[in-house]
Amino acid sequence: MNKIVLLLLFILSVVVASAQTAQNRISFDTGKVVIPMNRVIWHDNIDKEQKRTDKVDGKVDQFLKLSNNDDLNIQITDVVLRRVDLLQENIERMKADNNFKIGYLRSVRELLQAIAINAKQKDIPALIPQIFESYEECMRRQNDKQSILPVFQKLPFQAAELLATVFAQNPEMNEVKKMVFLKKTAINPSFIMQGIDAFQNEPFADSLVLIAADKVPLEVYTYAQAVKTTAAKVIRRNTNPKVQTIAKLSSIMNGTLYLPFLDELLNNQLTIDEIKAVVENEMAYYKLLVKTQIKYHSRMAAADTPVLASVLYQMLERKATDAFVNVMNELHDSPDPVRMRVSDALTSQEIYYLIVTTEEVIYTSTYTKLYDRMMTRFPGRRSDSLLMSVHLDKFKKFIKMAANYNRLDDFLKSMPELHGNQLMYAFVNGLQKTNSLEDAVDVADSYGSINNVDLQNFLKTQVKLNYENSLKNKDRKGEVIYNILFTLFKSASDTSMNLSAILGIPPVYKVDFNSIADDSGRVVQHVFFYGDEDGVTSYRNFMGLFNGKPEWKVVTGKEWVTITSTKGKPYSIYANLPLDYKQDLDQQAQQHLIEYLTKNRINPTFVVHRGHSYHLKYTIQQMMPSSRIVMLGSCGGYQNLAKILNVNEDAHIISTKQVGSYSVNEPILRALNETIRNGNNIEWIPIWQQITNSVKSDPKANELMKDYVPPHKNLGAIFIKAYRKATGEM
Secondary structure, three states: OOHHHHHHHHHHHHHHHHHHHHHOHHHOOOOOOOOOHHHHHHHHHHHHHHHHHHHHHOOOOOOOOOOOOHHHHHHHHHHHHHHHHHHHHHHHHOOOOHHHHHHHHHHHHHHHHHHHHHOOOOOOHHHHHHHHHHHHHHHHHHHOOOOOHHHHHHOOHHHHHHHHOOOOOOOOHHHHHHHHHHHHHHHOOHHHHHHHHHHOOOOOHHHHHHHHHHHOHHHHHHHHHOOOOHHHHHHHOOOOHHHHHHHHHHOOOOHHHOHHHHHHHHOOOOOHHHHHOOOOOHHHHHHHHHHHHHHHHHHHHOOOOOOOHHHHHHHHHHHHHHHHHHHHHHOOOOOHHHHOHHHOOOOHHHHHHHHHOOOOOOOHHHHHHHHHHHHHHOHHHOHHHHHHHOOOOOHHHHHHHHHHOOOHHHHHHOOOHHHHHHHHHHHHOOHHHOOOOHHHHHHHHHHOOOOOHHHHHHHHHHHHHHHHHHHHOOOHHHHHHHHHHHHHHHHHHOOOOOHHHHHOOOOOOEEOHHHHEOOOOOEEEEEEOOOOHHHHHHHHHHHOOOOOOOOEEEEEOOOEEEEEEOOOOOEEEEEEOOOOHHHOHHHHHHHHHHHHHHHOOOOOOEEEEOOOHHHHHHHHHHOOOOOOEEEEOOOOHHHHHHHHHHHOOOOEEEEEOOOOOHHHHHHHHHHHHHHHHOOOOEEHHHHHHHHHHHOOOOHHHHHHHOOEEOHHHOHHHHHHHHHHHHHOOO
16 A cells, blocks of 8 residues: 555544544443543543644644654654553553552653653654653553663663653652763763753763863853853863863953964963953954964864864954954945055955955945955965965855956966966865855856856866766765756856756746736735935835836835836835834834735735845845745845745845946836736846846946846856755755
């Protein structure tokens, strides 16, 4: 029989059994076991708990769907509904006194409660059948006055921890708790400091703290700060030098600023006084971070990972953002000498780290000015020497950003051609060896920004070779990555290729009208504006598309404007007013508009972001999953594709690599709005050509248009979709 037939038969048997039980609850479905009235309430309580457990998946239907595995769901349902009933019957058949049976029934109920409470935890559903069997074995051992420890010894810690709640009164429970704790900490050292209080006097306590200092030193530092707690006392009594150093740092004001250098302190490469001398000076502290990061990366390349290397890089990101890039971003309207003054004392390497650590926040203009400073300050202006001076740290991120901001050609021309080829060879190699897709997406994004034909051909060749090697080595991940990249690279110069058919992903070159219309045939657009000066100007230009036009009706409310079509297909556009951002009125307007749309079940399929790039993260946070077309009208919106695909993996994204401008945004919106209002499908290639032609008479808009990227050219976004499809992650 197939799984569906088995599932139907199982559900039928449960329903019949439940019906029989409902008819004759006191004597179960067999009619042979009579339950005394003083124990009926205990059986009723178990029945109620079964129903509550059945409801964990959202509905009471005699079937628990707690996983994507039907076989497992059948086993779980069998445990909760049939085997528990059978166990109740067996308890009544036992030759035991009333108190014993009541105690047994109470433990069955507690077991069901524990399962219901923990059922949605990641690892619990698969363990439920084993937990039930272990419960029965523990009860047998307990009744025979045998130890229950062997049962817990066999269980994973998640199952042991759950089952321990049922046997809380067992005299061996202290040993069980120790066993569970050691199982947990062996799997994940983060559990050590969380639970060490209860085991402070155990022989293993000090050894576990040392393990925590090695594996999760930041947690040891955090617990050590609360000096009066038991955990802090356990830490401070430890005689290990590493633990002592962490404890000492926890007592220093602003100790988190010292933590990134823990490895240097432990190896006597730095002293606390040397760090103390720079922590109050943002420039000096940042320079020390960069110097240490370069040293750490060199060690990691040799398979020697410094203690808290990741903490150092996180601090580097934080300081690069807060002390430098955000300052330059906020001064974007100031003269260059004022705006860039904060970077005056930085070397090329230090500017390099400003760039690679701030991809998500750096403004286009900030990037371009920093890039120019970085290149002019390096001796000989040899870009390959610059990369070697940082041991190629984050070089793939740097290349991706240089390509996206149209600086890659300049960067490669600043080194010998051979070195440039070697660099790009390293850029595309080994993409399958990392734990994330970030490098592969960077390669895809970069290719779409490269105009040098020779470099394009070189990359295509290297990707093809990597694909062939992956096939030869039966490297499935490499095969998938490089096959998609090679297909995308070919399609960039051959628009006749049907990427949807080749890669098995939703249409890339068009959006069907029906896919963005609701059941009534209406399309809804949602526009985000922000209340700064740029937002007010953008809103005024935006409204010029509709005010006084007979095909549109405009109704302006207190917090948002509603625009509806009067001709053609039903089309509604909702845009919040750019109210004063200093009082958060623009944010409130956005929130209230979203509440209105949600309450009235209005699902926008076309989302538009208008405003500076630093506002974009708030738009993405508020986007609805229904968003099918997303237009990023801000500077550098191209950097945020993956985040949007996390909202809707089928989204078609319009973005720009550099400056977003109303002179391009308005023609794009005009063309799309008319296409939608007329009920036509959006064909990206012809409509993009139409928009390009419409701005040619405006030299500035024509130049800016070159940096706008249509959905079918967003190679990074297409790569993510194709990879998810190929690996079954969609």
